[in-house]
Amino acid sequence: METILSVSHLTKKFGHLTAVNDLSFTIEKGNVYGILGPNGSGKSTTLGIVLNVVNKTSGTFDWFNGSVSTHEALKKVGAIIERPNFYPYMTAVQNLKLVCKIKNVSTDKIEEKLDMVGLLDRKNSKFQTYSLGMKQRLAIASALLNDPEILILDEPTNGLDPQGIHQIRQIIKEIASQGTTILLASHLLDEVEKVCSHVVILRKGEKLYSGPVDGMLGSHGFFELKTSDLKAL
Ligand code: ADP
Numbered sequence: 001m002e003t004i005l006s007v008s009h010l011t012k013k014f015g016h017l018t019a020v021n022d023l024s025f026t027i028e029k030g031n032v033y034g035i036l037g038p039n040g041s042g043k044s045t046t047l048g049i050v051l052n053v054v055n056k057t058s059g060t061f062d063w064f065n066g067s068v069s070t071h072e073a074l075k076k077v078g079a080i081i082e083r084p085n086f087y088p089y090m091t092a093v094q095n096l097k098l099v100c101k102i103k104n105v106s107t108d109k110i111e112e113k114l115d116m117v118g119l120l121d122r123k124n125s126k127f128q129t130y131s132l133g134m135k136q137r138l139a140i141a142s143a144l145l146n147d148p149e150i151l152i153l154d155e156p157t158n159g160l161d162p163q164g165i166h167q168i169r170q171i172i173k174e175i176a177s178q179g180t181t182i183l184l185a186s187h188l189l190d191e192v193e194k195v196c197s198h199v200v201i202l203r204k205g206e207k208l209y210s211g212p213v214d215g216m217l218g219s220h221g222f223f224e225l226k227t228s229d230l231k232a233l
Pocket residue numbers: 014017018019037038039040041042043044045046
């Protein structure tokens with residue numbers, strides 16, 4: 001097994017509030033991981049820390065077994081942690097060309113990635129004409145331009161209609177089937193069950209369970225948690 005990310009005793013405090021509390025988990029290459037928990041359980045904070053946009057209070061995280069600096073490691077990571085933000089009057093291709101320039105990667109793969117997210121036939125449409133689902137799919141294409149080892153998504157289907165949700169989930173599965181490791185945060189049990197092979201369940205910043213999704217509902221997982229824990233999900 002090849003370790004992509006290991007998080008050890010990570011804690012984040014915002015003043016008196018402990019958003020992430022002594023959290024440890026490991027991401028192995030080739031799996032699809034979910035971080036599952038209700039709103040405010042520390043999912044986005046955890047992603048922010050490992051992506052170096054939120055400062056941790058204590059604990060450690062290591063990308064690729066610590067073989068490279070975090071700065072270098074993050075060049076091999078694709079992430080969407082905010083609402084997709086592109087230039088409204090520019091086409092999908094124009095927007096992605098700009099992303100390539102900023103990321104200093106080749107523009108050769110733009111069409112391949114647009115095809116992967118089902119947007120090739122709309123590649124010359126302006127971003128402002130896209131539906132929310134299409135905008136999210138363009139964001140995924142954009143995050144894949146550097147052929148990342150791992151794709152990180154924060155609540156990837158939030159705000160989408162059922163068809164949009166289905167499309168995004170299918171695309172995530174397709175990307176995973178091609179060997180890209182996935183880490184997604186979601187407050188939806190059904191999303192994690194449908195898309196992920198492994199899960200870290202959080203409540204109030206604390207880990208309730210980590211392991212295979214299959215085991216989450218089995219005798220050693222979820223159902224052994226206290227009723228009060230289950231209510232929160
Ligand atoms: P989730 O993504 O699971 O909804 P978050 O990681 O966004 O949870 O938030 C965890 C907790 O930390 C919440 O109580 C939230 O209000 C708090 N929090 C997040 N970011 C900040 C911040 N920048 N300043 C203060 N509190 C924050």
